[in-house]
Amino acid sequence: MTFLKYMMTLLFVLAGTFVVSTTANAAQIGIGTEQKIVQNPLELERKAIELERQQKIEREKQIAEEKRRAEEKRVAEEQAKQQAEQEAKRLAEAKRIAAEEARLAEEAKAEQAKAEQATTNAVATPVSTSSGRVIQAESTAYTNDAADNGSYGGRVLTATGHDVTDSIFYNGMRIIAVDPAVIPLGKVVQIEGIGQAIALDTGGRIKGNIVDLLVDTKSEAINWGRRHVTITLP
Numbered sequence: 287m288t289f290l291k292y293m294m295t296l297l298f299v300l301a302g303t304f305v306v307s308t309t310a311n312a313a314q315i316g317i318g319t320e321q322k323i324v325q326n327p328l329e330l331e332r333k334a335i336e337l338e339r340q341q342k343i344e345r346e347k348q349i350a351e352e353k354r355r356a357e358e359k360r361v362a363e364e365q366a367k368q369q370a371e372q373e374a375k376r377l378a379e380a381k382r383i384a385a386e387e388a389r390l391a392e393e394a395k396a397e398q399a400k401a402e403q404a405t406t407n408a409v410a411t412p413v414s415t416s417s418g419r420v421i422q423a424e425s426t427a428y429t430n431d432a433a434d435n436g437s438y439g440g441r442v443l444t445a446t447g448h449d450v451t452d453s454i455f456y457n458g459m460r461i462i463a464v465d466p467a468v469i470p471l472g473k474v475v476q477i478e479g480i481g482q483a484i485a486l487d488t489g490g491r492i493k494g495n496i497v498d499l500l501v502d503t504k505s506e507a508i509n510w511g512r513r514h515v516t517i518t519l520p
Contacts, residue, residue: 394439445486461499497517
């Protein structure tokens with residue numbers, strides 16, 4: 287009996303220890319589970335914040351890239367516009383120059399025709415040294431150098447439009463620059479020591495009884511110098 291009581295008491299003690307241990311373990315498991323449940327929302331919030339930050343960075347990068355592309359497009363369009371404007375200006379200037387050259391050529395042609403007609407009318411009247419009007423004049427000389435006279439479309443023209451680029455003669459006569467108030471343009475005269483000459487040109491320094499003789503070269507003009515001549519007008 288005593289042994290039986292001892293064994294039963296031992297069983298009760300062991301059973302109580304098991305119950306206490308199981309309860310404690312259950313409590314510990316409950317506490318751990320509770321702690322895990324408390325930590326999960328914080329971790330999720332941290333991850334959500336990090337995800338939002340990354341998304342914000344990506345959006346900012348995308349916006350910056352779009353701005354860069356838009357700026358490149360704007361610059362390219364502006365450059366294309368400027369090039370188009372420059373090309374339009376260049377074409378307009380070329381057109382203006384061509385029109386101006388054509389106008390000058392037409393004017394020169396008209397002046398030449400007018401001078402030729404005046405010369406034809408003048409030549410129709412023969413020179414008469416016996417009954418003509420005689421004047422005393424100073425004579426200088428000049429050349430048909432474009433650098434000294436200017437040119438129209440590369441050609442050297444007199445005041446009446448006659449082209450003297452390649453010749454200093456007109457129908458075998460020498461050409462002179464005159465003051466139209468003294469010797470009319472297109473007038474054929476007789477110059478002592480030269481022969482027949484025709485007034486087809488003028489000059490800024492040709493005033494009064496002065497005539498300027500057209501010669502071939504500058505050395506010839508220098509050698510001619512300034513001399514006194516007798517001119518007979520028909």
